[in-house]
Amino acid sequence: MPQKYIFFDIDNTLFPTSQFLVRADENAINAMISRGLACCFDDAMERLRKIQEKKGSNYSKHFDLLVKETNGRRDLKIVAAGIIAYHNTKNAMAPYPEVLGVLMRLHDKGHKLYIATEGIEIKQWDKLIRLGLDMYFDKVYVAKQKNRAFYEHIMKREKVVGKECVMIGDRPDKDTWPAMLAGMYTIRVKRGKYEKESARGKAHKEIYDLRNLPEIIEKL
Amino acid sequence: MPQKYIFFDIDNTLFPTSQFLVRADENAINAMISRGLACCFDDAMERLRKIQEKKGSNYSKHFDLLVKETNGRRDLKIVAAGIIAYHNTKNAMAPYPEVLGVLMRLHDKGHKLYIATEGIEIKQWDKLIRLGLDMYFDKVYVAKQKNRAFYEHIMKREKVVGKECVMIGDRPDKDTWPAMLAGMYTIRVKRGKYEKESARGKAHKEIYDLRNLPEIIEKL
Numbered sequence: 001m002p003q004k005y006i007f008f009d010i011d012n013t014l015f016p017t018s019q020f021l022v023r024a025d026e027n028a029i030n031a032m033i034s035r036g037l038a039c040c041f042d043d044a045m046e047r048l049r050k051i052q053e054k055k056g057s058n059y060s061k062h063f064d065l066l067v068k069e070t071n072g073r074r075d076l077k078i079v080a081a082g083i084i085a086y087h088n089t090k091n092a093m094a095p096y097p098e099v100l101g102v103l104m105r106l107h108d109k110g111h112k113l114y115i116a117t118e119g120i121e122i123k124q125w126d127k128l129i130r131l132g133l134d135m136y137f138d139k140v141y142v143a144k145q146k147n148r149a150f151y152e153h154i155m156k157r158e159k160v161v162g163k164e165c166v167m168i169g170d171r172p173d174k175d176t177w178p179a180m181l182a183g184m185y186t187i188r189v190k191r192g193k194y195e196k197e198s199a200r201g202k203a204h205k206e207i208y209d210l211r212n213l214p215e216i217i218e219k220l
Numbered sequence: 221m222p223q224k225y226i227f228f229d230i231d232n233t234l235f236p237t238s239q240f241l242v243r244a245d246e247n248a249i250n251a252m253i254s255r256g257l258a259c260c261f262d263d264a265m266e267r268l269r270k271i272q273e274k275k276g277s278n279y280s281k282h283f284d285l286l287v288k289e290t291n292g293r294r295d296l297k298i299v300a301a302g303i304i305a306y307h308n309t310k311n312a313m314a315p316y317p318e319v320l321g322v323l324m325r326l327h328d329k330g331h332k333l334y335i336a337t338e339g340i341e342i343k344q345w346d347k348l349i350r351l352g353l354d355m356y357f358d359k360v361y362v363a364k365q366k367n368r369a370f371y372e373h374i375m376k377r378e379k380v381v382g383k384e385c386v387m388i389g390d391r392p393d394k395d396t397w398p399a400m401l402a403g404m405y406t407i408r409v410k411r412g413k414y415e416k417e418s419a420r421g422k423a424h425k426e427i428y429d430l431r432n433l434p435e436i437i438e439k440l
Contacts, residue, residue, distance in 0.1 A: 035349075035354070076341050076342045076345050077345050077348075077349070077354060077360070079342065079345075080342055080345035080346045080349055081345075081349050083342075083346070084346060084349055084350060087307065088311070091308070091311070121296050122296045122299065122300055122303075125296050125297050125299075125300035125301075126300045126303070126304060128297075129255075129297070129300055129301050129304055130304060134255070134297060140297070
């Protein structure tokens with residue numbers, strides 16, 4: 001089997017991002033209640049959700065707004081307690097259980113492994129390093145927006161053509177559909193926040209975890 | 221003995237800030253070298269010192285500059301590794317060994333305990349909470365600049381007069397001298413970065429750690 005160029009998304013592909021974000025928020029809410037957030041756990045979680053929806057995930061003052069809205073005034077003691085608990089949750093970050101073994105097997109078979117992800121570059125590096133995965137990848141590509149041009153740009157930079165490439169991700173709109181348009185073979189992992197999204201025809205193959213990835217790639 | 225209003229600085233008074241910052245930088249440098257910083261440990265530490273002196277301690281891109289200067293290009297993998305190691309060091313933050321016992325004894329004797337510190341409010345809260353000390357204090361005052369007016373402001377807010385107050389800190393220029401001008405009794409702790417600073421006449425009393433603080437205050 002010829003060498004392949006295998007591109008992975010990070011969030012909900014290598015790492016249970018959706019689960020982790022909920023756990024981090026829960027830990028933060030508990031810490032804020034211990035320092036005086038005047039609210040029960042369930043109400044606080046609901047308020048935080050609404051703030052996150054309204055302000056977007058890259059806004060940095062979610063906890064400040066929650067405290068102000070709940071206690072009627074700014075209180076940096078409570079905010080700091082939330083931020084500490086949120087960041088401490090990061091120390092418990094781990095990849096999906098099969099990921100390390102799968103990456104090692106693909107690497108040993110001589111494939112080249114890459115990250116192709118969307119977001120803020122330093123935040124994506126932060127995840128890869130905390131997950132202990134950064135050493136497995138030949139290169140990391142981070143786009144502000146993942147579209148067909150991004151995948152074409154990567155192939156040009158790596159001097160490869162679509163049929164040598166496999167893109168693996170959880171989102172039809174960001175991972176598999178634009179990569180397919182760029183000529184790559186695409187595999188959708190149905191897990192995380194977008195697992196239920198219907199996307200008929202938007203990936204060559206659908207799987208539920210990465211366990212059989214080496215065998216799937218073997219047969220291409 | 222009458223109730224006293226006792227004000228503490230944080231850095232190098234309750235917590236070995238200077239020591240901690242060196243340890244955090246050392247851990248960050250090691251992590252950055254492991255991810256490709258093209259430099260030996262000692263050279264990297266010296267370069268980082270120079271960048272910190274030039275840019276000041278509240279500048280947030282020290283590691284970015286170090287990587288760029290050393291490797292000749294931007295590399296966010298290395299920067300992220302440094303930031304993670306720096307922040308993980310925070311999980312090992314602890315107060316000076318005698319601090320918890322002394323605060324408990326002062327509290328049990330009926331004194332009111334406060335923080336009077338300079339810096340960025342959320343950062344000072346972050347330290348107090350990580351140190352497990354935030355619960356001991358009746359109130360926390362954070363100034364952009366500690367001067368006589370700041371101490372006068374605190375006394376006005378707490379409705380107390382100078383002779384009821386004790387200010388404890390490591391810096392003559394920020395802690396003991398302006399507090400003395402405002403009429404407080406002042407105690408200088410000679411430790412940390414400023415321990416050797418000569419400051420004759422700038423505090424009513426000098427000590428080397430807080431162990432005997434309850435007895436000293438008993439006699440006032």
